[in-house]
Amino acid sequence: MRIGLLTEGGYPYVSGDAGLWCDRLVRGLGQHEFDIYALSRSEQQEDEGWVPLPPQVSRVRTAPLWPAEDDGAVLGRRARRRFAECYGELALALCAGGPEGAEGVHAAEADRFSNALYGLAELARDEGGLVGALRSEGAVRALERACHAPGALRTARDARVPDLLTVATHLESALRPLSLDWYEEDGLGAVDVCHAASGGTAALPGLLAGHFFGVPLVVTEYGVRLRTHYLTSGAGTAATAAPAVRALLAAFQSRLAAEVYRRAACITPGNAHARRWQERCGADRAKLRTVYPGMDATRFAEVGESPECGDPDTLVWVGRVEPAKDLVSLLHAFAEVRREEPKTRLRIVGTATGAEGEAYLGHCRALAAQLFPDEADGLHAMGDNPVSFEEIGGPELPTLADAYASGAVTVLSSVVEGFPVGLAEAMLCGRATVSTDVGAVVEVIGGTGLVVPPRNPRALAEACVALLRDPERRARLGAAARARALELFTVEQNVAAFHGIYLEVVSRCPVNRVVLDDTGEPLPFGVPAEAHVPGRWAAPGAPLVSGGDPAWTPGPPVRAMPAGEAAR
């Protein structure tokens, strides 16, 4: 099977976002052929080059998303009229109402948006590019007309000329995939499944491939693009943009997300949080399959399987030091723990990135020094602080697994978290964990560790003390956690899940291609009828993710297992 992997600022580039995940996927599915269609986000990224690609990658096509050269396509009169119509429709769909409203109105708006989008795509395909047209005065004028149309968004009505220009510029770059030459018979038309590694712009080529050639689309979102858009548009310099600009761009992203979710054959959120967002944006529940990110379990196998359980008096925190991790709360909690269990130590393992992180780390160090004076064994011994700040790679903690192995209990004190990778690593190491209830923590931990409310040092402290005093329970929870993590968060499960999804999607929506003979004439019966029978493509033993149950529905209760057995 040939899979068109669509990425944006991602995979084949060295500095890609989801590079590791895509790389594992491509390497794990050697039986398939991969065509990679990558959109690069910056010139610098393009200069940094690609990661080494495995042989199953048969071709890589890239296109820049950063302000590129005009494609020089000059539209004729008729094409200009078509463009003005389609772009005007698109603008009207963006300006109309909000995403709320009656269901019928919503559907009509979605239809209007998709018709305009595909109209533009067809125009771009006929004319060889729309970059110039999307930047042209006609586009700005269409936006102005839409903003002043009756029933337009209240914020859009306030749009001034610079706002219109900004919106037009952003739309141009967001619609850049329309102008690419990927939609050929031997391009995206030749793949069996399109797999978009993120939503938004990356999925746009997949939409068009579906529109032109009927290629099914699988969308994977570990972080929902629309949410990212909101967060980035509300921060930094983008926050100073006029409300009209942000409203229109948000409307575009949300319409695009809805369209992607509507057309996709399968949507794979990375956790329940992403799933909720997708459902909120209009994704059909039947299409959603949660596929957890996979982690390399072998690194932690030794620690996870070793019987000894670290220093029984040590708490470990591992992660990147930043304010969202709420280390201050952890230190306060640790102060309470020390009141109960004076011999306890806390190891904070992690590095700070960026100025903010450095400042936060310094703040935490100062707080730790204030809260906990140095201690010594006796009058003649040198003292040490019970809280130590360490980094991986030093002589004491050469690897990440050693960091987890050094303590009996792993603590996570974040206030904001997406998918808690550190928690899953601790689970793979078979550690008992105490974590705050943020992000996807509860669905990751699934009862194999203690969960406390965020910003509650006392609850955190009590949970830690409970675990510190009960080695048996620690072992039990650790074993259960490792079993759960091995079941759910390994690379193998991730790859197997996608393998199954590919087969299922292809069996449900095969691409009907006309097979040509040597002279270029259509070959009747070139494709055997069985090719269309669902199920033939799916090998009987294929590890399909069954439709009804979520992927992470656990099996028998792990807790019931004796600790040793589970660890084995």
Added chain:
Amino acid sequence: MSDLGELDRRDAGGEAGARSGAAGLGEPGYGAGASGPGEPGHAPGAAGPGEPGHAPGASRLGEWGYAPGASRVGEPGYAPGAAGPGEPGCAPGACGPGERGYAPSASGLSEPGHAPGASGLSEPGQAPDASDLDEPGYAPGAGTQSPAPGAGTQPRASGAPGSAGAPGADRKPPAPRRGGADPVKALMHRHRDLCERAVDPLEIAAGLEAHGVTDRTAARFRHRDVFSLAEEMYARVPRGGDTDAPETTVPEAARPRADWLLLALLPGALTAATLAGLHLTHGRTRLLVAAAGLLAVALGVRAALTRGPLSGTRRTPAPARPSGSRTWTWWLLAYAALGDALLRAAVHGGPDGLPDGTPHGPWPLATAPTLALALSCVPAALAAHLLTEGARRRLTASRGLTEFAAAVRPLLWSAFALYLGCLTALLAVCAALLGERAGYAQGLTLGALLLLARFLHVHGFTHAPAVVLTAAAAAEAAATATVFAGRLPGCGLLAVPVEALVDTWGPGSVPALVCGAGALTLLVHASRTLTRASAHVRTGAPK
């Protein structure tokens, strides 16, 4: 946290029954014995300090301490963990205070089928219907913020037996929450920036989540999830009917900067130096000076056009940019310097030799227009600056595209007129200094043509100027060529129009007519294109 305060609101029997159900569900093996419905020991009311016999059961329960029955009552349940503190048999800390009824089962997850999936795995105490609850397993409002008076405030560590109040004290009024009757209002106040800025409820939802608000937090506000909480907040944000006060400040016009002004002076200075050199030298040296001067002027012009308002960096140039326009520009300038004399000589049967670089030879060099045009780089840069900055200011101020066009058109014309005025003055001064004829017509038209071509080029319209410049250069070349062609036998007719023109108005009329036509064309074109808002976009995106 005084979860104990919650306890006495609860019916002891219901509590025990619920717990037994929970325990039986997940772990029938030991749950049944320890926490049968009839065991009063597990009811909080009875969990006194003197019950060591129940200690293990209680502490175990603490581990997954979550009483569905309690939560079903509608109040957050820190259920059985509290049974522990009073137990001397078990360490108070070990009795599950950490989990104390905190439901890890994601009660707010939209899909109940998924949320409690954990429950089957290892935490038997998990209520399967946890996700149906209005209130999640912990309610900081009750727990952290406003401890219930009386028994509930007893610290856990003290093991106060009084915490297990009599069952009769069940129905206490719920503890007042911080934030008064309207917790959402307090939340909105805390996130008022976010609320005011948001263009859409989802933006508030994303921002709230980034601040650590989860579905469980949202449940405190009587909302099913963050989305519905965000919707309420979005709906409640006060929005003035007329927020269209002109809050956009018109940016301060950037002042002309010294660097590009000096660079714009460069071509003029170099031309003047070259002319002086030509004037002072003879023979071979003059040739060398001429060559060096030409090179220097070319580099100077290039430098002047790469910085400042005349540079074309505002828009990324099209790949198929006609590079011919530069060649033709030089050709037009060369014609301005030498063409008139050549034409005059051609009409009169010459030329008899190559130009010697002086204004007084047989093929004289028209130094005055050359110098004036080179010097006019400065007013050209100023005019371009005026246009760019003025257009930017009007862009920010105008509310519509038509309004913008109407505002920019006079600006364009005034910038153009400013340049022409300066060029006229320069021509006059140069002619007076060098003692030559000024040649206003051809100088002004050529200057106008080049300025407009540059304006258009700077704003990203490269096609029209290239065409017009090429046409003008071709017309001039053709005019000269017809004169020479007229000397061929039988082709005398070809030279007639140009000769008539030269005889009537002098040789300067040919470039004046050609450049004038070109400039007029470009002026009309510029009045249409440069008044578009899209022409004044700065593509300042990072590369």
